[in-house]
Structures are given as C-alpha cells and as structure tokens.
Amino acid sequence: MVQIIDTKVNLDYPLGHHLHCLVAQLPNRLRKVDSGYVISDPEEKWSQIRALLDLVADGEGNLKKLHFLMLPETSLPLARFDAMLAAIERDFRPNTVTMFGVEHVPLKAYRELLERFREDNGAAIELVDRDIDSGDVLEMPVNWCCIAVKEASGRLRVFIEAKSHPFHGEEFLDKYHDLYRGRHFYLFRSKPSCFNFMALICLDYLYRDLYASNIKRIIDHANQLYFSTRQGLDALFVIQCNPKPEHQSYREVVSGFYGEYLEDFPGVRETITVFGNTSGETAIAGSTDAGFGFSSVVINRHHKLGKVVRQEFQTDDFGGAPVCRLRFGDETRLYYFNLPLHHDIDPRTSRVPLKVHSVMRWTDGEVWEKLPGEALGV
Numbered sequence: 001m002v003q004i005i006d007t008k009v010n011l012d013y014p015l016g017h018h019l020h021c022l023v024a025q026l027p028n029r030l031r032k033v034d035s036g037y038v039i040s041d042p043e044e045k046w047s048q049i050r051a052l053l054d055l056v057a058d059g060e061g062n063l064k065k066l067h068f069l070m071l072p073e074t075s076l077p078l079a080r081f082d083a084m085l086a087a088i089e090r091d092f093r094p095n096t097v098t099m100f101g102v103e104h105v106p107l108k109a110y111r112e113l114l115e116r117f118r119e120d121n122g123a124a125i126e127l128v129d130r131d132i133d134s135g136d137v138l139e140m141p142v143n144w145c146c147i148a149v150k151e152a153s154g155r156l157r158v159f160i161e162a163k164s165h166p167f168h169g170e171e172f173l174d175k176y177h178d179l180y181r182g183r184h185f186y187l188f189r190s191k192p193s194c195f196n197f198m199a200l201i202c203l204d205y206l207y208r209d210l211y212a213s214n215i216k217r218i219i220d221h222a223n224q225l226y227f228s229t230r231q232g233l234d235a236l237f238v239i240q241c242n243p244k245p246e247h248q249s250y251r252e253v254v255s256g257f258y259g260e261y262l263e264d265f266p267g268v269r270e271t272i273t274v275f276g277n278t279s280g281e282t283a284i285a286g287s288t289d290a291g292f293g294f295s296s297v298v299i300n301r302h303h304k305l306g307k308v309v310r311q312e313f314q315t316d317d318f319g320g321a322p323v324c325r326l327r328f329g330d331e332t333r334l335y336y337f338n339l340p341l342h343h344d345i346d347p348r349t350s351r352v353p354l355k356v357h358s359v360m361r362w363t364d365g366e367v368w369e370k371l372p373g374e375a376l377g378v
Contacts, residue, residue, distance in 0.1 A: 001212050002164050002204075003184050004221045005123045011095050011190035012152040013067065018338040019195070020357070021068040021274060023295045024052055025333045026075055027281035028241050036104025036141030036179065037284070042077035047366060049076060049084070052334065055360075055368050057091035062357060063336065064093065070276035071100035073163075073202050073241040074143065078103050081146075088148050089156040097188075098148045099199045099276075101239050107131075107180045108138040110162060117158045124160070127183035140180040145239055147186065147199050159186050163201040164214065185214075187221065187233070196225070197235040205238045205275075206253050215253055222267030232267040235339060240277040243289035245296070251321050258300055259322035272339050273298040280330035293330020298323050299340055303353045312359045312371065326354055334360040334368055 013019060026048060029040040039045050049071070056066055076084055081102055088098050105113075111128055114121045131137060143163040150156050162182030185204070189196050198218065207214045222233035244250070257268060275296045282292040298318070299305075305315045305324035312333070318325045328335055340353035360368040 001217050002182065002214060003127060004187050004217065005184050007120075007159070007186050007188050009149050009157060009188050009190055010151040010153060010155070011097070011149070011193050011195065013095060013190065013193040013195055015193070016341075018341050019067040020062070020065045020336065020338050021070065022056070022063070022066055023274065023276040023328075023335045023337075024049075024069070024071045024075075025277060025279045025293065025295050025328065025331075025335065026072055027283075027332055028072060028074055028278045028292075029283050030074060030103075030241075031285040033104075034141075035106045035109075035139075036143065037074060038103045039074070039077050040285070042079065045075070046077055046080045046083075048362060049080070050087075051366060051368055053084070053087045053091065055334075056096075057087070059093070061370075066093075066336075067095060067097065068197075068235075068237065068274075068339070069096065069098045070237055070239060070274065071098075072276060072278040073101035073145065073239045074103055075241075075278070076100050076102045078105060085146075085148060085156065085158060088150060092150050094150055094152050094154050096150045097197075098150075099145065099237055099239055100148075101143070101145045101201065101241070104141045104143055104179070106138065107140045107142050110142040110144055110160075110180070111138075113144075113160055117160065120157050120159050124184045128162075131180070131183065137180065142180045142182075143201060144182075145199065145201050147188075149188070159188075161185060161199070161201065163204060165201075165203040165207045185218070187225075189231075194231055195234050196222075196231055197237065198233065199237045199239065202238065202240045202242055205236075206249055215257060219257065219265045219268050222271070223265040224267070226267035232269065233271045236271055236273045238273065238275045240275060240295075241282065241284075241292070242277055243282075243287075243292050245275065245277055245294040251318050254298055254318055254323055255321045258298070269300060271300075274339075279332040281332055291330070293328075295328045295335060297326040297337065297354060299354065300324070303340055305354060306352060313356060324354075326356070332362050334358075336360075
C-alpha cells in the first residue's frame, strides 16, 4: 500500500473561522500518446487557466479570502508547469494552497521533477527509486498532480504525487495498460493553524484489493493522529477526471468513511471531502464514456444541510449515504464556497454550515463571469 508522509507546512489560518475553497470544473480534451494522455488543446486550456489565475490574483470580491484552489486531474499542459508555479509564487496571497493535475509524463521525467523539488519531496524520491531499481520502468506513463503551498511567509513549496491506481482511457482497469502506480500521499499538517489536509487523484479515493485499501489506510493514519495529538483529518481533496462520479462504488466508500467507521475511527469524523471533477464538455480520444461533471462537497450528516435545489447546485444524501452532500452541475464553472467549521451546527441557529458564495462561467469573451443571483435561483 501507499505510504502516507506527514509534512509540516507553515499556514496561518484565522482560528475559529471557516476557510474558503474554489473548485475549477474545467473541460479536459485528451489524446493518447506513448507517454500516456496529453491535452489536445493546450493553448485554449492555458488561456482558461491563465484567466483563472488572474482572477484569483485580483481577489475581486471575497476571493481575497481564498485558501484552497482545485483544478481537475490532467488539466494543465506540461509546457505551462513552470508558468503556473511562477504565477502562484508571484501573484497569489500567502496561506494559499493550489492543487492541480498535469498531463502524463514518463516515469523518468517524473523522477526528474521530484529531484528538482527534492527539498519538499525527499521521502517520496526514496520510494520511487525502489521501483526504478526493480526493473525497466522508466518509460511507464505517470498520471501526477502538484500541490503548491504558498506559506504564510510567502515561501512557495512544491509537492508532487503520482496516481496509485491503474488507468487506461478513463478508469478502465486493464493490467496491460497500467500507469506507474504512485507510492505516497502527503498529509499536510498546518502550523500554527492545526489544520490537516490531503490531496488525492481520482480513484485513489476508492482503490482497494483483497487485503487493504487506500481509504482505509488514510482512516487508520488519521485515527492514529487523533489518539496521539487529538487532531484529525480536517479536509480531503480529490481531483478528478471521472465519468462516474455517481457510481455505486463512490457511495459505498463515502458511506464507510462517514458511517460505519466513525465510532472506531474518530480521526475522520469532521473531515470535509471535496471532489473536484472536470466538466461535461470533457472528451477523451478512444473513450465512449460520457457524463463527466458533478463536483461535490461531502460532510458528516450531523451538519444537517437544508434541502436545496437550484439551477447550479443541490443538496442530497448521495442516495442514502450517511452524509450531507452539496452536488454541483456538469457545466464548465468555477464554484466558490466555504469549508464548514469542524463542529456541528447548533440546531437552534439559523446559520448554515456550507454556503456557495459565487458561481462563475467561461464566456465567449474568454473571461470568467460571475452568474447573477437570479441564475442561481436565489
């Protein structure tokens, strides 16, 4: 199973106040090459992402309060990786975490990236080198993501993870078309805020075999953290390019994470899980899958979200799971919302634990435009 690497980061969040997250539900258009899948329209995609980065940098409205920015799996052209990091380091505010997937690279290139950022990825390099020493695997494609943390001091730290689940086309399990399987996840422990979070790639949230599973591994680790420090896992971010976000398997794992394990595993009782998917305009060459979209936020059922049905989002319990879920639509959108506080909401108050601050769409003028309240049904 993967190894969870505890990593301290200097993030100074306001104590007792909720944090803010922006999910960018962008379209992916991918084609197959020898090194995996690459973006078919890199300039158009970078234009979309560049406009998003400018939007965050400008901080219009309460975007100045943004703490977490999520982009989908395989969403950034590799050629723009350095430009992405430069924009984050130059323009983003301190205490901002940006999570984004990058198009596939061979394992050799992935190892070089880890070496480039060795200061933050030293423990991960040891795990990758074990695989490289075991055989001729340097040309295996790697599906990977970057977690860029701009600390309270303004220092930019760059963490890299590889997907641990086999992939072909779009989540097609075929042992002859495996990607390289990642060996580590980072558990970020924010100081002085005491806010702990993780980022996973898509089916890493689900992956299991006859003996263990990634999600159980995460639960056990969070439980150990709870009993040793009285801290738990506060947020779990899952970046996706997934045509099956409503799949039965997701509901089963969500149910286990928030239901049957809670009494034995209090380390995840207050975890907020954010699934950031691609939009319904996603197209993968050679794949007949459809129905991308539906980013969502899942929290413990004791937070008791009210029943809401709007044009752009709705709340439900994920088909009977022991959770409250905020489920978005499948169009190309930016969703900006708060992450609920750790504690349950007092049933006597009229306050709601989870609020959508704004929804933005991509316009023909190549800008992100905030939807008016009428379009949201409010």
